Amino acid sequence: MECKVGRRSDHSKEELYELALQAAREIIDADGPRALTARNVAGAIGYSPGTLYNLFENLDDLITHLNGRLLDEMGDALAGTPVGDDTSENLMLLLHRYLSFIGERANLWNLVFEHTIPGDRVPTWYRRKVEKVISILEGALAPAFHCIDGEGPNRSARVLLASLHGIWSLGSSGKLDMMTSETTTEMAENLIATYVAGIEACREHGNAC
Amino acid sequence: MECKVGRRSDHSKEELYELALQAAREIIDADGPRALTARNVAGAIGYSPGTLYNLFENLDDLITHLNGRLLDEMGDALAGTPVGDDTSENLMLLLHRYLSFIGERANLWNLVFEHTIPGDRVPTWYRRKVEKVISILEGALAPAFHCIDGEGPNRSARVLLASLHGIWSLGSSGKLDMMTSETTTEMAENLIATYVAGIEACREHGNAC
DNA sequence: CTGACCTATTGAACGTCGTTCAATTTGCTG
């Protein structure tokens, strides 16, 4: 009988990877970021802590991979959003998908994006996932620039994505709240409406913004 | 002789508070966020870990107070920035002070603003410090709105502050970097220029942004 | 089928962490 230790064949390495990521998500959602410990994840998937270190370099690495997975899903959530000629409308549709995606996994999103990837460099595969989200924004911004390939859409997509990140980040941490309870959504909508109006104003006046 | 333990009168409670905050800053600057431990701070000021718990509720509380102190200093760094009739110019001046303030204490700023204040609510004294910074931005935004007291400048100040936070946050973590090395400064300048242009465009066209 | 290798898995172990608290010493008050 299987008494103490030794090799198992309950799951392949890929299955274990998925199990671990999924368990990590559930732990964070249920008990908050500080409950994400190696022992908790290992216990949740029915393995010992040491096994996690066959799958990930360390806990930071697990979080980085969770971060990547979340970026994938954000990309999926934004993909397929209809794109028309009205840049503002395009972005508003994306915004609401963006915010509801985050809102449904607030704890997870916060942990994972406030996590600083240690070491010197963010992995390449991670940056590719970011690029994918950026490119969706670029598509939505294209009408305002009359092109999709220029420097303008790319820069604006980055600026907007980072800005939305900041609005969510400060908003959800409660650090911006005040007497007038301006919601995260209202701020984000204001950002997009005003920024897009700025792009169009600059184009019409031939101004370099 | 003073052999083992007992009350000391080397420093007042206020002095200890300052010593601890200062030691925490130096530890973070020198050895990074993960070196900020109760034992390290206590050792740096020549006291035992337990003493910190006479000054702060816990380590989170210490970080929150450090956060507050940093907000004060940011307020001081932005205060006195000349304000003219050109909103964009006003904000650009503020932006460069903002970014150089953060850049000089990057580790500290990141730790302290990625730190989620635990419990339910952000303390009132903290929000007041945020309001102070916001009000500086409001002043700079006033010319674009032809008034300073309306809902417009306040909302825009919040939107811009949060957006800049996001740009710095993603930029400094390396999560946005790419082939074309767009710098944090360029993105922030683009945000401000475009956003201000948007405000003015909306005002001229009577559009509600 | 068998035995030797390989690899996944374990659980104990190490050092460190945040935090608590009885014990102790000092300053202060009357």
Add this chain to the structure above:
DNA sequence: CAGCAAATTGAACGACGTTCAATAGGTCAG
């Protein structure tokens, strides 16, 4: 000078991330 209050300590607790010798199961050559 007695006695109380406050401050300080250091040991202790449980939990943490991480490592690793030991062990069990799978694999495969012969």
